[in-house]
Amino acid sequence: MIPIELLRTNIEQDVFDYTHLMEILSGYKKPRDVVTNLLKQNKIIRLRKGLYCFTTLWQKAPVSKEMLANLVYGPSAISLDYALAHYGLIPEQVSVFTSVTPGRSRFYDTPVGRFSYIHLPQPFYSFGLTIEKLNLQQWLIMQPLKALADKVWTDKRFVPTSPGSFSEYFFQDLRIDETTLTGYINKNTLLEIETNYSTKKIRWMIDFLTRYKS
Numbered sequence: 001m002i003p004i005e006l007l008r009t010n011i012e013q014d015v016f017d018y019t020h021l022m023e024i025l026s027g028y029k030k031p032r033d034v035v036t037n038l039l040k041q042n043k044i045i046r047l048r049k050g051l052y053c054f055t056t057l058w059q060k061a062p063v064s065k066e067m068l069a070n071l072v073y074g075p076s077a078i079s080l081d082y083a084l085a086h087y088g089l090i091p092e093q094v095s096v097f098t099s100v101t102p103g104r105s106r107f108y109d110t111p112v113g114r115f116s117y118i119h120l121p122q123p124f125y126s127f128g129l130t131i132e133k134l135n136l137q138q139w140l141i142m143q144p145l146k147a148l149a150d151k152v153w154t155d156k157r158f159v160p161t162s163p164g165s166f167s168e169y170f171f172q173d174l175r176i177d178e179t180t181l182t183g184y185i186n187k188n189t190l191l192e193i194e195t196n197y198s199t200k201k202i203r204w205m206i207d208f209l210t211r212y213k214s
Contacts, residue, residue, distance in 0.1 A: 003034050004043045004058060014059045015071060018050040045111045047072055053112070065113050066132070066139040069097040072108050072115050076101040077129055077140035080118065080154065083147035088180045100125055100142070100150050118154050127196045128189075144184040145209075148176075149193050152205050160201060166208040185213045 001009070003025065010024045025031035038044045044052050051071065053063055069078055080098035084090045096114045102125045106117040128146025131138050142150060151174070152158065158169050170176045187210075194206045 003028070003038060004041075007038075007044070008054070008058055011054075014061070014063050015047075015051070015053040015068070018052070021052060047110050047112065048108050061135060061137075063112075064134055064137045064139065065097055066141065067137045068112065069099050069115050070139045072110070073099075073101065073103070073106050073117050075103070075125075076117050077125070077142055079142040079147045079150045081151065083142055083144070084151060084174070084176075086141070087144040087147070087184070089144060089148065089176050089184075090174055091177065092175075100154070102126070118150075120150065120153070124150075124153065124197055127192060143189070145189050145193060149197060149202055149205065153197065153199070153202060160204050163204040163207040163211070166205055181209075182213065185209055 007021070007024055011020065021035060022031055025034050028034050035044075039046060042055055043058060045055055046052055047068065053059075053068070056062070066078055070076055076099040078086070078097065079100040081090065081092075082094045082096065082098040085092060085094045096116050099115065099117045100120045101117045102120060102122040103117070105119045108115045128143045128149075129140050130143050132141050141147075152166075152169075158173070160166060160169070170181070171178065190206050190209060194203055197203075
């Protein structure tokens, strides 16, 4: 049995780690050389050190890039620009899969996409999470208003001077769709964000959104 068939027969998932790879290839005299050849032949992809996936031809089903975003670096959850585009809040197509993490900020440019991770302190990270699913794949993503709060907090370019300054930032700078935004605003979510973030920048955002909704 050739190496790629051996891997595909013994690995249930399409994404796998280095330890699993070495276990299956342990019968070869130089398993690392086998891995190098599989990479050169474009049969498997190295996502980052220690993490691999099968290429399209050898996948059992198309691999969700959102799921990969969770796996490439974690703990993490999709948020910021990618989440805002996903929810229809901003019009741009976002090419980078943006996430937040309680760990250090990171960036990975891989053969399957670009993944960025922005640090959030644990209290800011650990709420507003939701799970989305596609077939048998699933991933963590922040809820719409939480993703917006994450964007506000991490965007160092934006320094508000009052709650009113959010109008220009939201609707001119970010080009947020007003109708879509209004549909996501609810008091319980705003209260949760304000309570957990507990910073002036986010309190002003909540104040603006509360007045905007009324």
